Amino acid sequence: MTGNGNSGFSEPAPDGAAEAPGVATTDSGDLPKAAAGQDRPELQKAIQEIVDSGFAGVQLRVHDERGEWVDSAGVRKLGEAAKPPTNGHFRIGSNTKTFAATLVLQLVADGKIGLDAPAADYLPEFKLDRRITVRMLLQHTSGVFNFTGEYYPDGTIVAGIPWQGQEWVDNRFHTYRPQELVELALSKPARFEPGTDWSYSNTNYVLARLLVEQVTGRSFAEEMQRRIMKPLGLTGTVVPETSPDIPEPHAHGYYTYQDAGQWKTVDITRMNPSWTSTGGDMISTTRDLHLFISGLMDGKLLPAPLLAEMCTPHPTGIPNMDYGLGVFVLTTDDGGTLITHNGGFAGWAALMYSTPDGSKTLTASLTTGNAELAFAEWAEAFQKAQHRLVNEVFCGGQAGSDDEAAPAQ
Incomplete structure (x- = not known):
């Protein structure tokens, strides 16, 4: 996730490449359900049950041995009947971290960065502890304070920037500079000595963004376009920087919160995502997330030794879920391995899963509705949604129960 990660809440196609055979494409980018023979009632049931649990809408794309399946459930906008577009744009939250880690590792492959x-050595202006390596940033083992706040096991909370409640709603168009977020984090005590533990920190990935810009002399957005988006044909992916806009078509995201004892729901589709920066600011589609994670796992973006480093699990303390370099390494209920990095913050959640060879993927977007649920309840519903879909797609729908959901990111 993009807020407090410790709470437990991816041949290059030519530009504009067509969808897989059997799936028609419309001018809007919206895709209908796969053609006859691809009907998947178990997936249709799963996404409808997710909507019934309180989410406003779901977009789901699955690529497996049965081909491609795409559909949506719920509504595009509260108060309207139209379903979410099946290839609509959405905010991908911490899936951004996998893109950023891939970019850094490409520079490692080029000999411009030492892992x-x-x-x-690359960011002297911040006077970072010299024991913190580039690997530790990508692996969340640096110990650097999370600028969205730290939640400790004993219940202690050390606040960072506001990212919930009325204060965040009132300031959701405020611009934060990446350097400002790093400086705030470094003004707080480190969570632990570098390399001695694991703790999810958005600050690590803002430092990674600045590292890319320092080494290349170009903006993070330019490097992302040049090195990843263009080679893979990611036509619906955006690094928005400070822009509050999201391209059409898209579903709407809603934030429900309590203020002065009253429940409020606000449409937060437009927001300035600089508050999270490379912790989770990117926009994409289920198609592009599929192309990205499958291409990454298939070796299209990184040489084999670095891809292996990326997917080498480091213990996190989260059951069945370790962390590599910008990816979680998940052990499924039936003992399989998936490479994943989901994301979520107010109004939005995004799922991205792949088998280690990229042959089977699940990508999805969820938008929250107007139910009176606190953030922790949304996080629990998100976990159950993830678990249900993973079991249906990767475990034959048989393993585990929804109550055993893996922690969200």
Whole structure:
């Protein structure tokens, strides 16, 4: 997730490549359900049950041995009947981290960055602890304070920038500079000594963004377009920087919160995502997330040794879920392995799963509705939604129960 990650809440196609055979494409980018022979009632039932649990809408895309399946459920906008577009744009939250880690590792492959070099060598202005390596940033083992706040096991909370409640709603168009987020984080005590533990920190990935810009002399958005988006034909993916807009077509995202004892729901489709920066600011589609994670796992973006490093699990303390470099390594209920990095913050959630060879993927977007649910309740519903879909797609729908959901990111 993009807020407090410790709470437990991816041949290059030519530009504009067509969808897989059997799936028609419309001018709007919206895709109907796959053609006859691809009917998947178990998936249709799963996404409808997710909507029934309180989400406003779901978009789901599955690529597996049965081909491609695409559909949506719920509504595009509260108060209207239209379903979400099946290839609509959405905010992908912490899936951004997988894109950023891939970009850094490409620069490692080019010899421009040393994976085990001190990050301070590239970003001297921040006077980082020289024990913090580039690998530790990507692996969340740096110990650097999470600028969205730290939640400790004993119940202690050390606040960062506001990202919930009325204060965030009132300031959701405020611009934060990446350097400002890093400086705020470094003004707080480190969570642990570098390399001695694991803790999810959005600050690590803002530092990674700045590292990319420092080494290349170009903006993060330019490097993303040049090195990842264009080679893979990701036509619906955006690095928005400070822009509050999201391209059409898209579903709407809603934030429900309590203020002065009253429940409020606000449409937060438009927001300035600079508050999260590379912790989770990107926009994409289920098609593009599929092309990205399958292409990454298939070796189209990284040489084999670095891809293996990326997917080498490091213990997190989260049951059945370890962390590599910008990806979670998930052990499924039936003992399989998936590479994943989901994301979520107010109004939005995004899922991205792949088998290690990229042959089977699940990508999805969920938008929250106007039910009176606190953030923790949304996180629990998100976890159950993830677990249900993973079991249906990767475990034959048989393993585990919804109550055993893996923690969200």
